[in-house]
Amino acid sequence: MSVETVWKELCVEHAKPSIQEVLESGKFLVSGEIGPPKGPDIEEVIHHVDLLKDRVHAMNITDNQSSVMRYPSLATALIILERGGEPNLQMTCRDRNRMALENEALFAYTRGVRSVLCLTGDSVPVGDHKDAKSVFDLESVQLLKMLKTMEEGMDLGGNEMNAPVKFYKGAIVTPEADPIEPQLIKFEKKVEAGAEWFQTQAIYDMDNFAKFMKTARQYPIKLQAGLVLLTGAGMAKYMNKNVPGVFVPDDLIEELSAAEKGKAIDVGIKIMARHIKRIREENLADGVHIMAIGKEDVVPRILEEAELDINAL
Numbered sequence: 001m002s003v004e005t006v007w008k009e010l011c012v013e014h015a016k017p018s019i020q021e022v023l024e025s026g027k028f029l030v031s032g033e034i035g036p037p038k039g040p041d042i043e044e045v046i047h048h049v050d051l052l053k054d055r056v057h058a059m060n061i062t063d064n065q066s067s068v069m070r071y072p073s074l075a076t077a078l079i080i081l082e083r084g085g086e087p088n089l090q091m092t093c094r095d096r097n098r099m100a101l102e103n104e105a106l107f108a109y110t111r112g113v114r115s116v117l118c119l120t121g122d123s124v125p126v127g128d129h130k131d132a133k134s135v136f137d138l139e140s141v142q143l144l145k146m147l148k149t150m151e152e153g154m155d156l157g158g159n160e161m162n163a164p165v166k167f168y169k170g171a172i173v174t175p176e177a178d179p180i181e182p183q184l185i186k187f188e189k190k191v192e193a194g195a196e197w198f199q200t201q202a203i204y205d206m207d208n209f210a211k212f213m214k215t216a217r218q219y220p221i222k223l224q225a226g227l228v229l230l231t232g233a234g235m236a237k238y239m240n241k242n243v244p245g246v247f248v249p250d251d252l253i254e255e256l257s258a259a260e261k262g263k264a265i266d267v268g269i270k271i272m273a274r275h276i277k278r279i280r281e282e283n284l285a286d287g288v289h290i291m292a293i294g295k296e297d298v299v300p301r302i303l304e305e306a307e308l309d310i311n312a313l
Contacts, residue, residue, distance in 0.1 A: 015053075016086035019115045020168035022057045022287075023197060023222040027313045028280055029287025031088060031199075031224065032056040032299055034080070036071035045076060046083065048296045053085035055303055057310055060117065060199075060289065063090040067127025074104060077113050088170065089113050094121030097137040098146065098156050105150060109165040117170040117199065118143040118190075141186070144169055144193035171195040173223075174245035175203055175212035183245075184215060191219050199289045202228035202239070204248045206275060210284055225285040227272050229292040229302070232264035233257040269298060273305035280308070 022029045032052045037045060052059055059080055063073035077087035089108055091101060108116070120139040124132050138146060146156055153164040171190040177183035187198075198216075203209045203225055216223055228246075230236050233256040236248040252271060259267040272290070279285050292299050303309070 014081070014086065014112065014114075015084035016057065018086060018168060019058050019088060019170075019197070027057075028308075029058075029222075029224055030056045030303070030308060030310050030313075031058045031060060031287070031289045032296070033060045033062065033289070033291045033293075034076060034296070035062050035065065035293065036073065036076045038068070038070055040071070042071065042076075042079065045071070045079060049080050049083045049085055051297065052299060053080070053083060055300055055310065056290070057287075058086040058088045058115065060088045061090055063092045063119070063121070064095060064127075065122070067094065067122045067124050067129070067132075069127075069129055074108055074113070077108065078111055081112055086115075087113060088115045088117055090117045090119055091143065092119045092121030093136055093138045093140065093143055094124065094134055095132075097135050101138065101143065101146060102150065102155055105147060105165060105167070109167065113167075115168045115170060116147060117172070118147070118195070119172060140171060141189050141193045144171060144190060144195055148194035168196055169194050170197050170199060172201060173198050173216070174201040175209050176201070176205065176247045177245045178247075180212070187216070188219070191221055195221060197222040197224070197286075199224045200226040200285075202226055202243075202246050202291070204230075204246075204252055204275075206278055206284070208247075210282070213284055222286040224287040224289045225275075225279050226289045226291060227275055229265075229272055229290075229295055229298070230256060230268040231295065232259075232268070265295070265298070269302050269305055272302050276302075276306035276308060 034048055061073045061076040064070055073090050077089045080087040118140045124134045147167055147169050150165045153161050155161055173187045174183050198221055233253050236253045236256055239246045240248055256264050256267050276288050290299055
């Protein structure tokens with residue numbers, strides 16, 4: 001029996017086109033984000049998947065985000081497939097060595113995961129298991145190379161596998177990094193390592209993003225603009241102070257500060273919708289990745305405000 005036959009028998013039938021299919025068709029890619037729970041109760045995850053699966057092309061699943069132990073990214077990807085959505089599997093290098101990463105890639109492939117976002121991962125001290133040992137056997141560029149090697153039918157030990165895998169390989173870039181030059185060097189290394197599409201870290205300065213895209217467009221890749229929902233002026237100030245590579249302009253902070261009591265999130269939704277519209281109208285990127293951290297239920301409102309319906313694209 002061929003690997004293709006086994007793959008078809010094992011995999012849940014895809015209800016959605018893949019990220020690669022959407023981007024290569026020239027459509028504007030819209031994705032959301034699913035944060036796995038802190039424990040085995042997956043009821044809220046299922047709710048969010050069902051809420052988003054027909055409103056976005058795909059859903060990212062974070063992998064122990066911020067070094068906080070959570071339900072597995074890969075397990076959540078399988079839930080998304082089972083519920084009729086399209087997952088984008090995040091893989092980080094912090095918690096697993098190269099053999100474990102290869103294991104996970106093999107399992108993901110045989111279960112129908114078609115897109116992988118390659119990340120180095122946050123450092124352990126920022127999370128909730130401060131005595132855990134960091135692995136970092138690989139980092140994001142090497143992880144991309146690992147997947148590329150496996151697509152050639154080999155593992156990182158130089159051994160031939162019984163069949164190759166195939167993923168649409170994604171990576172992250174930070175347009176707001178200051179200075180930007182080291183980020184551009186890493187961006188180019190990721191492209192050379194096999195990255196086919198990128199998602200950005202949170203962007204808020206659209207003029208600066210447009211400038212960055214003039215450089216990014218020189219490479220044969222697709223790129224989604226990453227947008228994080230601002231829920232208030234306090235959140236914006238905190239991000240400016242504590243999150244490297246994120247800059248919320250003063251005019252947006254003032255707009256949030258002027259919101260009526262209890263209405264700041266409504267202003268945040270309007271800001272994100274406005275940015276989505278500009279990105280589409282000016283063709284600044286090939287899509288948007290919406291991160292409504294802890295507020296996934298408002299994503300339909302964001303899409304409605306932005307006049308963005310994936311079924312009409």
